[in-house]
Amino acid sequence: MNRRHTWKWLLTAASLAVGLALIASACGSSGNKTNTSGSGGTTSGGTASGGKTFANFRLAYDTGIDYLDPGLSYTVEGWGIMWNVYLPLIGYKHASGPDGATLVPYLAKDLPKVSTDAKTYTFTLRSGLKYSDGAAIKASDFAATIERDFKVDSPGVGFFGNIVGADTFGKTKTGHISGITTDDATGVITIKLNTPQGDFLNILATEFAALLPASTPAKDQSTTPAPSSGPYMIKSYAPNKKAIVVRNPNFDAAQFDGNVPSGNPDMMTIDIIGDDTVALQRVISGQDDYDFHQLPPDRLASTQQKYGDQIKVYTPANTYYFFMNNRVAPFDNVKVRQAVNYAINREALVRIYGGLAQPTENVLPPTYPSYKKLNMYPYDLAKAKQLIQASGQAGASVVVWNHDRGTDPKATAYLTDVLNSIGLKAKEKVINSAVYWTTVGNQATKAQIGFADWFQDYPHPLDWFDVLLNGDRITDTHNNNYANFDDKAVNAKIAALKKEPTLTDSVNADWASVDKMVDEQAPWAAFMNRQFTDFFNADMDLSCYVNHVLYQFDYSSICHK
Amino acid sequence: MAHQATETEFTLDTAAELAAAEHGRETIRGRSPWYLAWRRLRRNYVAFGFLFVFVLVLVACALAPVYASHVAHTGPSTNHVLEQVKVNGKLTPVVTAGGYIEKKTGKPCVVSGTGCILLSAIPIGPTWFSGGGRFVLGADSNGRDIAVRLLYGGRNSLIVGIGSTAICVFFAVLLALVSGYFGGWVDFVITRFFDLFYAFPVVLLGIALGSALAINGFHHFGVNIESGSIWIPTLVISYVLIPYVGRPLRGQVLSLREKEFVEAAISQGASPLRVMFSELLPNITSSVLVFFTLIIANNIVLEAALSFLGAGVQPPTPSWGTLISDGQTLIVTRPWLALAPGIAIVLTVLSLNVFGDGLRAALDPRAKVKIEH
Numbered sequence: 001m002n003r004r005h006t007w008k009w010l011l012t013a014a015s016l017a018v019g020l021a022l023i024a025s026a027c028g029s030s031g032n033k034t035n036t037s038g039s040g041g042t043t044s045g046g047t048a049s050g051g052k053t054f055a056n057f058r059l060a061y062d063t064g065i066d067y068l069d070p071g072l073s074y075t076v077e078g079w080g081i082m083w084n085v086y087l088p089l090i091g092y093k094h095a096s097g098p099d100g101a102t103l104v105p106y107l108a109k110d111l112p113k114v115s116t117d118a119k120t121y122t123f124t125l126r127s128g129l130k131y132s133d134g135a136a137i138k139a140s141d142f143a144a145t146i147e148r149d150f151k152v153d154s155p156g157v158g159f160f161g162n163i164v165g166a167d168t169f170g171k172t173k174t175g176h177i178s179g180i181t182t183d184d185a186t187g188v189i190t191i192k193l194n195t196p197q198g199d200f201l202n203i204l205a206t207e208f209a210a211l212l213p214a215s216t217p218a219k220d221q222s223t224t225p226a227p228s229s230g231p232y233m234i235k236s237y238a239p240n241k242k243a244i245v246v247r248n249p250n251f252d253a254a255q256f257d258g259n260v261p262s263g264n265p266d267m268m269t270i271d272i273i274g275d276d277t278v279a280l281q282r283v284i285s286g287q288d289d290y291d292f293h294q295l296p297p298d299r300l301a302s303t304q305q306k307y308g309d310q311i312k313v314y315t316p317a318n319t320y321y322f323f324m325n326n327r328v329a330p331f332d333n334v335k336v337r338q339a340v341n342y343a344i345n346r347e348a349l350v351r352i353y354g355g356l357a358q359p360t361e362n363v364l365p366p367t368y369p370s371y372k373k374l375n376m377y378p379y380d381l382a383k384a385k386q387l388i389q390a391s392g393q394a395g396a397s398v399v400v401w402n403h404d405r406g407t408d409p410k411a412t413a414y415l416t417d418v419l420n421s422i423g424l425k426a427k428e429k430v431i432n433s434a435v436y437w438t439t440v441g442n443q444a445t446k447a448q449i450g451f452a453d454w455f456q457d458y459p460h461p462l463d464w465f466d467v468l469l470n471g472d473r474i475t476d477t478h479n480n481n482y483a484n485f486d487d488k489a490v491n492a493k494i495a496a497l498k499k500e501p502t503l504t505d506s507v508n509a510d511w512a513s514v515d516k517m518v519d520e521q522a523p524w525a526a527f528m529n530r531q532f533t534d535f536f537n538a539d540m541d542l543s544c545y546v547n548h549v550l551y552q553f554d555y556s557s558i559c560h561k
Numbered sequence: 562m563a564h565q566a567t568e569t570e571f572t573l574d575t576a577a578e579l580a581a582a583e584h585g586r587e588t589i590r591g592r593s594p595w596y597l598a599w600r601r602l603r604r605n606y607v608a609f610g611f612l613f614v615f616v617l618v619l620v621a622c623a624l625a626p627v628y629a630s631h632v633a634h635t636g637p638s639t640n641h642v643l644e645q646v647k648v649n650g651k652l653t654p655v656v657t658a659g660g661y662i663e664k665k666t667g668k669p670c671v672v673s674g675t676g677c678i679l680l681s682a683i684p685i686g687p688t689w690f691s692g693g694g695r696f697v698l699g700a701d702s703n704g705r706d707i708a709v710r711l712l713y714g715g716r717n718s719l720i721v722g723i724g725s726t727a728i729c730v731f732f733a734v735l736l737a738l739v740s741g742y743f744g745g746w747v748d749f750v751i752t753r754f755f756d757l758f759y760a761f762p763v764v765l766l767g768i769a770l771g772s773a774l775a776i777n778g779f780h781h782f783g784v785n786i787e788s789g790s791i792w793i794p795t796l797v798i799s800y801v802l803i804p805y806v807g808r809p810l811r812g813q814v815l816s817l818r819e820k821e822f823v824e825a826a827i828s829q830g831a832s833p834l835r836v837m838f839s840e841l842l843p844n845i846t847s848s849v850l851v852f853f854t855l856i857i858a859n860n861i862v863l864e865a866a867l868s869f870l871g872a873g874v875q876p877p878t879p880s881w882g883t884l885i886s887d888g889q890t891l892i893v894t895r896p897w898l899a900l901a902p903g904i905a906i907v908l909t910v911l912s913l914n915v916f917g918d919g920l921r922a923a924l925d926p927r928a929k930v931k932i933e934h
Binding site for chain 1 (some may be wrong): 638639640642643658659660661667671677678679680681682683693702703728772775778788789806810871875876877889890891893894895
């Protein structure tokens, strides 16, 4: 209670300070400028909000928040909130379009110095930074954060496996990761890698590397939010009900050279709504300002007709797919996996999703330079049946897994029907979305086949193949390789391409060949790249709208009319 | 006990017979309570009318496979997303193509643009009798025939409703007899068990148990029930409602336990089992029957509620509850998806309640049998 009262005072003081800063910047005295995106979008870059602050931004969110702990969360919903709360050493520009993929220093003074052998990264922390509780942000917090990831069994630990000593620490969880050295006095952080890694900077920009105080307990902090380093802090979170995000009283955008904007809303009230139609109605009626949910397929036309100016349609880099567990029968048989790929009609699945999608069988989304359209499995039910017969798995029992959120259960209803039609004996298992990924990512579950989707953590093919399909990164829990796909040739190719520092044309061509290699083994039945809608209340000014390449709609950017 | 043909019997239904006797028109014959109840029931045309409605629903649902294969030519879980069906001789898509489309070219738009419009993907509405028996009540987003799913869903809802009632009443009667007959610490333990369940709201307890079992099923005490099995909602519903039937019956048994005929049976050396099942049980049968009909209706509603909330029948198995849940996403453009199972539930529950009420009036007009949550 006392701490809250203190925060009120700090908030008041911080608001005044921010207000003064805004006036100063509006007068042109600040060197921080608003960035503009190259894609026609607007940005909220810069330290000031240009006088567009407002009291409360109310979001009708869905039930997809897994955690609000940066070490544990691995959903778009979780990261969408946290990227303005917990800052890594480096991060992405707050900008629409391709410009948003640019890495800029956040808590670090500059982008790191990389050694000539590309195995050592050296950062220096900005000075004078504080967490929302007033404690100083220290270089040693970085090492503690990565070690905490291992201790809490974070789904992101696989990203850090190349740091010297990380493997040993992962097994013992005692001592420290020898490859990370820090100096609190100078703010210098040095990270040593076993081998060069092309996407390591992107990895350091993920929420898993967002700094938390070293004293943060090594257990889920979702409902007792850890102190924040970004412009906002999580005031409270009641799972499946509500989250409240307020300004961080100790955040000073001027310290970040315009890379981290202070944001426009003073507060964000995140109402967790389970139903798409209810969420839409709440925004139409003014109970909420923004609808995170997809517009219900049957309401697209009518909503467009009445509120066309309040809708934004965008296509983030994503792939929807059915994983098939290569370790469990009948999907340990490649013929069965290929049969499923032949049996699903991707156009039908697109239509089930209301048409807001493009069919695909690639792992990579079409926005990637490495993308080369694959058409190995055109819809052919007869061939699928033949393959099932040839595999000797006809009549095998199959449980199709899915969560209970949005339109996704309809996809597995379709898949179940398809599997039954080709000679398998399928039934569905639909569980709560809050526990779905943890459940299917646990080897003990032995999930045979199920729904999955992937939205990039960073714009690099490694985020797809290394995270989702590298057999060397399979874990017992929080496993992202739901298919348990472990192909030596693919693993070797990923390992080789991982060392490439940049994505040249030839490297992109190599990644395209990996896509093909994977498709031949069919661990997935990828089916579409989905389009999304953002819907706003009439009071919101969409000229401020920023749609980020990774985090999608940047809540901090929005402003009132 | 056999009745003498000349003996006048005074029952609640003999006023007319007495009047007739006074006028010396006919000899008054003794009737069994069951005969009298039947005579009272058959005069209740409203109850009979609703019984007919219930039987109609029952028969329709039982014939679901026949309708599916011979009329609709599809199964309850068969998807027809990309198919077209002839309605009044015109080919109509089962689910229309929606999406973000360029107005001029009709090609998909990838990003927001002024020349792009959003189109809804809407499943076909009721074709009634113009679709050759296909999609009589329309289709859902997966292109599944709603009429077929309604009948199959009804089958499942009725199986859960009747099955859970049978299990619930069986255990409730057993516990009531044991508790009421033995009294003492046996009665104390059983009554506390009832109290424990009374402490939880039925729906919340049902959701908790249903959700827990929906993930991993039940694999204890040598019993293996898979997570998607229809047995799970059946057992969950029967389990949570046992006290609601058992407690009032226990009260009746307690009262009957003090009657002379029970004491007489005991004094003649009748075993507890014989007393319970030969003396006490026949005397509570009328209440049990009334409970049975009312509880079926109650359980059908409870199943619908649990399935709607995802804790009952698991998809893609249809039930009226899951159909309402599926239909709510299309409530604006295709209200029939949710209305049809809703109407089916109302009809079934209303028919069972009215018939149950008639049965109660016939069996024991003084009895106050009702289910309270």
